[in-house]
Amino acid sequence: MTQFLCCAHLPTTPAKILDETESLNMQSSMSRLTTPLVRDNGRLRPASWDEALDRAADGFRSAKSAYGGRSFGLFSCSKTTNEMNFMAQKFARAVMSSNNVDSCNRT
Numbered sequence: 001m002t003q004f005l006c007c008a009h010l011p012t013t014p015a016k017i018l019d020e021t022e023s024l025n026m027q028s029s030m031s032r033l034t035t036p037l038v039r040d041n042g043r044l045r046p047a048s049w050d051e052a053l054d055r056a057a058d059g060f061r062s063a064k065s066a067y068g069g070r071s072f073g074l075f076s077c078s079k080t081t082n083e084m085n086f087m088a089q090k091f092a093r094a095v096m097s098s099n100n101v102d103s104c105n106r107t
Contacts, residue, residue, distance in 0.1 A: 060096065069097030076103040 036052030037044040047055075063071055074092040076085045089101045 064096055070100065072096040072098040073100035073102070074098070076101070078104050 035046045036049055038047040038052055038055055039045075060072070072092065074088055074096075076088045078085075085103065092098045092101045
């Protein structure tokens with residue numbers, strides 16, 4: 001990875017890569033989101049999982065169509081299974097047409 005881009009102009013939480021402790025603390029937090037949120041007219045609202053996943057798929061599809069597969073990158077984790085890493089790289093390459101796949105395995 002040569003560059004990490006954050007969409008600072010979007011009204012979202014700043015991008016951050018979490019370490020193990022922060023991630024585990026978030027999983028058990030009482031304030032953790034349990035329902036997906038989607039943005040309508042600049043405001044977040046609860047949505048069904050089907051609607052949230054459809055919106056995510058539409059976003060991937062429109063980004064790929066507008067900017068091509070090279071605009072997509074995927075970072076995977078060495079702490080997951082080999083099968084999960086395989087599926088992540090397969091998704092990036094076969095679905096998003098991107099070779100921009102990296103993980104902490106090589107560090």
